[in-house]
Amino acid sequence: MCVRVEQHCILDVDKKEKKVKITVDGKEIEAYEGEPILAALLASGIKVNRYTVKKHEPRGLFCGIGQCSDCSMVVDGKANVRTCITPVKEGMVIMTQDGLK
Numbered sequence: 001m002c003v004r005v006e007q008h009c010i011l012d013v014d015k016k017e018k019k020v021k022i023t024v025d026g027k028e029i030e031a032y033e034g035e036p037i038l039a040a041l042l043a044s045g046i047k048v049n050r051y052t053v054k055k056h057e058p059r060g061l062f063c064g065i066g067q068c069s070d071c072s073m074v075v076d077g078k079a080n081v082r083t084c085i086t087p088v089k090e091g092m093v094i095m096t097q098d099g100l101k
């Protein structure tokens with residue numbers, strides 16, 4: 001089941017007016033401009049954001065408030081972006097993070 005984050009303790013996610021396209025691991029998905037990247041990913045059924053360095057284990061949503069880094073991904077070429085607190089912008093290119101990059 002896919003869900004969309006309707007409330008967030010840090011970010012304003014109430015305004016879902018403009019749909020935009022973002023690319024995740026080469027696949028284009030729809031998102032609402034300004035919602036957390038992680039919210040858009042979850043709404044599209046994407047639950048793995050990164051793989052750990054040592055054991056290559058999958059990680060995804062854990063704290064949801066920017067404290068744990070389990071949701072880190074590569075966003076527009078920059079690694080270690082915490083997707084739970086980073087707002088969506090039109091045309092973002094997002095990649096699952098493998099280790100530290």
Ligand code: FES
Nearest residue numbers: 064066069071084
């Ligand atoms: S889920 Fe913990 S920092 Fe994003």
